Amino acid sequence: MHRSILTSILLFLCLVSTAQEQDQFCDQLQALSHTVAENHFSPKTVDDQLSAEIFELFLSNLDSDKRFFYQSDIDTFISDKEQIDDYINSGDCSFINKYVDTLNSRINQAKNVIAELEFKTFDYSGKDTLRFKREKDYSYLKNENALSKYWNKRIRYNILYSLIESDSSLTTIKSEFKSRASELKPKLIRKEICKLDELQNRSGSIAHYVKELFLNVYVLAHDPNSSFFNATDKEMFEDSLSNDALTFGIITAQNDDGDIVIAHITPGSAAFKDGNFEVNDIIKSLRTDRETLETYCISNSDVVAFTSDHNHNTITFKIKKQSGTIKDIELTKTKTKVEENSVKGYIIEDKSKVGYINIQNFYTNLESPNGLGLSNDVAKELYKLQKENISGLILDLRFNGGGSLKEAADLSGMFINRGPLSIFKYNNGETFTVKDLNRGSLFTKPIVVLVNNYSASASEFFAAAMQDYNRAVIVGATTHGKATAQVIIPISESAELGFTKLTVEKFYRITGESHQAKGIVPDIALPNLYDNFRTQEQFEAHALKNDSISGLNGIPKLQDLPIKELFKLSQARVKNDLPFKSIKALNRLILDNYFELDTEYLLTLDNVFNETKSYHDQWDILNQQIDANAPDLDVTNPSWSNDFLTASSEEKLINAVTLKDIREDIYIEEANAILQDLIQLKSAN
Numbered sequence: 001m002h003r004s005i006l007t008s009i010l011l012f013l014c015l016v017s018t019a020q021e022q023d024q025f026c027d028q029l030q031a032l033s034h035t036v037a038e039n040h041f042s043p044k045t046v047d048d049q050l051s052a053e054i055f056e057l058f059l060s061n062l063d064s065d066k067r068f069f070y071q072s073d074i075d076t077f078i079s080d081k082e083q084i085d086d087y088i089n090s091g092d093c094s095f096i097n098k099y100v101d102t103l104n105s106r107i108n109q110a111k112n113v114i115a116e117l118e119f120k121t122f123d124y125s126g127k128d129t130l131r132f133k134r135e136k137d138y139s140y141l142k143n144e145n146a147l148s149k150y151w152n153k154r155i156r157y158n159i160l161y162s163l164i165e166s167d168s169s170l171t172t173i174k175s176e177f178k179s180r181a182s183e184l185k186p187k188l189i190r191k192e193i194c195k196l197d198e199l200q201n202r203s204g205s206i207a208h209y210v211k212e213l214f215l216n217v218y219v220l221a222h223d224p225n226s227s228f229f230n231a232t233d234k235e236m237f238e239d240s241l242s243n244d245a246l247t248f249g250i251i252t253a254q255n256d257d258g259d260i261v262i263a264h265i266t267p268g269s270a271a272f273k274d275g276n277f278e279v280n281d282i283i284k285s286l287r288t289d290r291e292t293l294e295t296y297c298i299s300n301s302d303v304v305a306f307t308s309d310h311n312h313n314t315i316t317f318k319i320k321k322q323s324g325t326i327k328d329i330e331l332t333k334t335k336t337k338v339e340e341n342s343v344k345g346y347i348i349e350d351k352s353k354v355g356y357i358n359i360q361n362f363y364t365n366l367e368s369p370n371g372l373g374l375s376n377d378v379a380k381e382l383y384k385l386q387k388e389n390i391s392g393l394i395l396d397l398r399f400n401g402g403g404s405l406k407e408a409a410d411l412s413g414m415f416i417n418r419g420p421l422s423i424f425k426y427n428n429g430e431t432f433t434v435k436d437l438n439r440g441s442l443f444t445k446p447i448v449v450l451v452n453n454y455s456a457s458a459s460e461f462f463a464a465a466m467q468d469y470n471r472a473v474i475v476g477a478t479t480h481g482k483a484t485a486q487v488i489i490p491i492s493e494s495a496e497l498g499f500t501k502l503t504v505e506k507f508y509r510i511t512g513e514s515h516q517a518k519g520i521v522p523d524i525a526l527p528n529l530y531d532n533f534r535t536q537e538q539f540e541a542h543a544l545k546n547d548s549i550s551g552l553n554g555i556p557k558l559q560d561l562p563i564k565e566l567f568k569l570s571q572a573r574v575k576n577d578l579p580f581k582s583i584k585a586l587n588r589l590i591l592d593n594y595f596e597l598d599t600e601y602l603l604t605l606d607n608v609f610n611e612t613k614s615y616h617d618q619w620d621i622l623n624q625q626i627d628a629n630a631p632d633l634d635v636t637n638p639s640w641s642n643d644f645l646t647a648s649s650e651e652k653l654i655n656a657v658t659l660k661d662i663r664e665d666i667y668i669e670e671a672n673a674i675l676q677d678l679i680q681l682k683s684a685n
Helices: 002-039 048-062 071-080 084-090 096-119 144-166 170-175 177-204 206-220 231-240 270-274 300-308 374-386 405-413 458-468 563-575 578-595 605-628 639-646 649-663 666-684
Strands: 129-132 227-229 244-247 250-254 260-265 282-287 292-294 314-320 326-332 334-337 345-349 354-358 392-396 419-426 431-436 447-451 473-476 484-490 499-508 599-602 634-636
Touching (some): 002 084, 002 206, 048 071, 048 096, 048 206, 096 144, 096 177, 096 206, 144 177, 144 605, 170 177, 170 605, 177 300, 231 300, 231 484, 250 300, 270 326, 270 334, 282 300, 345 374, 345 649, 354 374, 354 666, 392 666, 405 419, 405 431, 405 458, 419 458, 447 666, 458 473, 473 666, 563 666, 578 666, 634 649
Parallel strands (some): 354 392, 447 473
Antiparallel strands (some): 129 599, 227 499, 244 334, 260 282, 314 326, 345 354, 345 634, 419 431, 419 499, 484 499
16 A cells, blocks of 8 residues: 555656656747747748758757667658647647657667677678668668667677777687687677667756757757757856866766776866876766766766866765775865966977967956957967067967957957958848957067868958958968857746857958858968868858858058968978878878768678778878878977976976977978968068
């Protein structure tokens, strides 16, 4: 009797909890839809067309590798393709349940299928064929038999690949194949099951994960740079743009065994000062006074979210040391300089002495509109470099995904003598011209700006201004092509419902042209490892289109740079340069083996070995050519930094690695050669 009452109470509480979560999802979806309609640069009408776009994006994100859903599931879901708008407009959110339930059911089926493989004999005779093709060419599974075949092949391939990765001798692998494959099999099976457990536990539960994914997809259907944020997502994003943040100073990663390990400890941080943490320590659990996160079979992103949560300022870390000892260590966050959000200047000694600064992020001080961030730090470094009598400057913006446009504007203003920098356009059609109002510039000597495919947003803002004013030579590869600005907006008065990072503006060059979905085309292009990877904005679903507006007149441009002469000199060097030839070959190798792969062969040890070895051999040969012919630039620290470097052994080690990286970088070498040419051409004139 008592058990029956207890069961009824638990069932009632479960139903209440589910209903509350469903109501919250409805509230979030309604609030998000309203916020997007009111604030997005180009909001879409909630109609059948948007419904179809959301549907396609949602399915592709739910099962991106088409390894869970059956075609029959898709046939069931298809009725929603032109109904999602009706659900949103009517406030009916029950549709989401079938996606949660079906995905959860299919993941459980996959786990069962994988677990059963431990008791099955694997066939490596070549009876089955491995088929590799482009991602878009894959179809959904037909039934459970197809699911079983998929995982059977996948685990067999993983076993063969793991054996080959750990031993380069085919003869040795064959001689020990039976015992080593038998030993690997249960480990790889457990690893795959753990990954699926991790997926089911993502964001706290599969239901929460699927619902937040749908909210995110709703915004993504408007443009690829907008997104839905829960409170923790928002905090993590803001911290990434800050030059200092409250952190533990621990960077985690997931190792091959699925453990969450400490990958890095930030010098000067709370963990660094505590002294009990070491790289490769395994984190077993994280505990606050309210909740505990066990780290078994969860993703590293969930661990990062837990430690980044501003409500979790003190956490007890349960750590397993490499000796096997278990320790509980309580740690409280402290304000720590974000390592990647800092800049340092270096000297390249050549015919003319030049400065080099790598800018990884346009970080800022989010606590104050007049806060000091990237541009202020660059100004300090530039002051120190100029005391060394540099004749030019290389600014390296490769892989800089952007950040604060205010910082980009401030940085641009350091190199020009007043004038407009960009034109912002809002969703009501109004425009605003961003100007540098400060007369004079901090640095007037020649500049080269290095960019690549992954230079985006604020990086492109800066590069465009430098190019439009003839202030710098842009070198590298065509940039990402993001000419939009986002703001974070709460979707309701209740922070519990979440936030959205929303595109609210497009920005244009002072000529009126836009680099949106086009990128900044460099003055001098260099061979690039990432060519044709299709990672730029123009290849993103629902990217805003490129357009133009009326430009500005009377721009105080500098004299045209000798781009044609510089291009010819650079081309002559690069044309016969072995490392750059190897970069081109590596690019082709990656395209053939990943992005454009279309091949099949029998599932045997010999075939997998030959295919893997062929790829690795080509990769090794090309990398050896690059390494053997790596430049050896004369790179030093400015004299002011000597005292600072001797004060910290860790800083000294990091500095030595940085100097080596700069010294042996072929792109910095060519940027320096172009800058030296520019200095000589200017002095000759």
